[in-house]
Amino acid sequence: MVTAELAVGTVAVVLVTLMFAWGLHLFTRQLLLEDTVAEVARQSARGDRVAVAAARTDAPAGTRLTVTPEASEVRVRGELPSGPPGRPEDLVLVAEARVLLEPGRAR
Numbered sequence: 001m002v003t004a005e006l007a008v009g010t011v012a013v014v015l016v017t018l019m020f021a022w023g024l025h026l027f028t029r030q031l032l033l034e035d036t037v038a039e040v041a042r043q044s045a046r047g048d049r050v051a052v053a054a055a056r057t058d059a060p061a062g063t064r065l066t067v068t069p070e071a072s073e074v075r076v077r078g079e080l081p082s083g084p085p086g087r088p089e090d091l092v093l094v095a096e097a098r099v100l101l102e103p104g105r106a107r
Contacts, residue, residue: 026082026093032060033080034095040065041076041097062088073100 036059043051044067056065060080068075076097083090 026091029060029080029082030093030095033063033078033093034097036060036063037065037076037078037095037097040067040078041074041099044069044074044076045099045101047102073098 036055039055039058040052043055052067059065059078062081064079066077068077076099078095080093080095081088081091082093
């Protein structure tokens with residue numbers, strides 16, 4: 001009887017640990033996505049194309065960035081598929097940033 005309880009307890013501990021690790025993984029990917037989106041928006045608002053290209057290359061693999069210039073601001077939306085292996089599109093992390101255009105911005 002103790003062996004069965006120990007087996008069930010061990011499986012439960014392993015499952016909880018895996019869920020915690022997956023949550024930490026998603027949290028880390030969300031932070032990376034938010035940093036990338038903010039950097040691209042900031043550099044786009046400055047008109048610095050070289051820095052925008054550098055920020056895009058630093059983005060996590062699979063990140064889709066959409067830059068939308070408007071009259072007085074720049075909007076950037078990032079999407080990062082982060083689902084389970086084999087089905088990454090099942091869970092998509094999203095981050096958005098809006099930054100006002102800087103005065104004297106290079107066009």
